[in-house]
Amino acid sequence: MSILVTGADGYIGWPTALRIATQTTDRVVLVDNFARREWVESVGSTSAVPVAEMDDRLAAAEEIHGCTNLSFVREDLTDKATVDRLLSIHEPTAIVHTAAQPSAPYSQINGERANYTQHNNLQATRNLLWGLHEQGLEDTHFIETTTTGVYGAPEFPIPEGGATMEHRGESDDVPFPAMAGSWYHLTKSHDAANMRLAHTQFDVPISDVRTAITYGTETAETAADPRLATRFDFDYYFGVVVHRFCAQAVAGYPMTVYGKGEQRKPFIALEDAVEGLARLALADPDSRPDDHVVYNQVTRAISIVEIAETIADVAGEFDLDVAVEHFENPREEDETHKMEIENDRYADLIDGQSTTFEEGVRDILGTLIDYQDTVEAHEDRFLPGVLADDETAETDDDAESPIASEGE
Known part of the structure; x- marks a missing residue:
């Protein structure tokens, strides 16, 4: 038996694949086309943490964790024939699909990148879903990291999935309406609808994992050796707000908060995100x-x-003197929005939270200090003053994450 992990070179995909491989003797097949490395380079940035080549990663996984069950194929999932071949050869019992272009700001740069994002993300998911049906693999558990960004920012508590709609005295359960705010987030809204349709038409078991803003530099497995490190982006396009703020702190700049900054956003530590995906992938087919x-x-x-x-x-624990400065908010937004989002089902899946936000921040700052030269050399990629006139200066900080490379 085998488990397929797409986007396995990426921020969430790599540590997820590593955790799965340490907990099963099944073959874990990694798929990626290394596009994330190219996207980050194209916007003039880099991972703060050096990312080893895949051959070195696999060798370290075997040496450090005894993972002899990992294999890698470099493929582009937007090609249907490629996907069909992968599925027919490996016949996976589960697919963890983290492959996507994950950046809202990147998708907003221009029409070309909006089109690329939508084609890349939607085509890969459709190919996998149709491939399972056409290869007779409808029992395969399909697990995808979508995003909490599909919900937008409603004033009422966000349910875990659907909602109940009432009209003219009648009610029914319906999918939550897509309220995405970027061309990237719309791809995940469409993916969510396509997965629902694939379940209805093909009876494929689907886990739609709506990933919040994910932060942190390592998991228990990646921390064991530098060759096993996952990437860490801190730039405007691919780094989430926590990572950018930490980069500002390490580079000696005050953290900039627009307006009151009391609006809330959903977050999850990398460790907690990886744990849930691994548990879903390893779930017994007879009991899931x-x-x-x-x-x-x-x-x-x-x-x-x-x-x-x-x-x-x-x-302060790292002898960094960091200030917090408030600036006039250039965006039209509710600066006091108290987002509420239900998560009982996911909390049960991982048996509660294992990483506090303070622990995650400590982890990030400790790592970035080791790579301070890299951060400072790319300060023009994350400082708000430098990017103020950027044509994509408005951003939804929901980068997942988790790509035909890896989605976060």
Whole structure:
């Protein structure tokens, strides 16, 4: 038997594949086309943490963790014939699909990159879903990291999946409406609808894992050897707000908060994100749900100002003197939005939160100090003042994450 992990070179995909491989003797097949490395380079940035070549990663996984069950294929999932061949050869019992172009700001740069993002993300998912049906693999558990960004920012608590709609005295359960705010987030909205349709038409068991803003530099497995490190992006396009704030702190700049900064966003630590995906992939086929299930992969909502103040507090442990500065908000947004998002199903899956936000920040700052030269050499890629006139200056900080490379 085998488990397929797409986007396995990426931020979430690599540590997920590694965790799965350490907990099973089944073959774990990694798929990626290394596009994420190219995208980050194209915007003039790099991973703060050096990312080893895949051959070195696999060798280290075997040497350090005894993972002899990992194999890698370099393929582009937007090619249907390629996907069909992968599925027919490996016949996976589960697919963890983290392959996507994951950046909202990158998708907003121009029409070309919006088109690329939508084609890349949607085509890969459709190929996999149709491939399972056409290869007679409808029992394969399909697990995809979509995003909490599909929900938008409603004023009422966000349910874990669907909602109940009432009209003219009648009610029914319906999918939550797509309220995405970028061309990237719309790809995940469409993926969610396509997965629901694939379950209805093909009876494929689906886990739609709606990933929150994911932060952190390592998991238990990746921390064991530098060759096993996952990438860490801190730039405007691919680095989430926590990572950018930490980069500002390490580079000696104040953290910049627009307006009050009291609006809350959903977050999850990398460790907690990886744990849930691994548990779903390793679930016994005889006991897992043969249904379409939505998980809100989030442990808590945190305000922007709380993020900055927490980083400033933890920075003192590293002898970093970090200030928090407030600037007039250039965006039209509710600066006090108290996002509430239900996550009972996901919390049960991982038996509760294992990583606090403070622990995650401590982990990030400790890592970035080791690579301070790299961070400072790319400060023009994350400082708000430098990017103020950027044509994509408005961003939704929901990069997942988790790509035909890897989605976060």
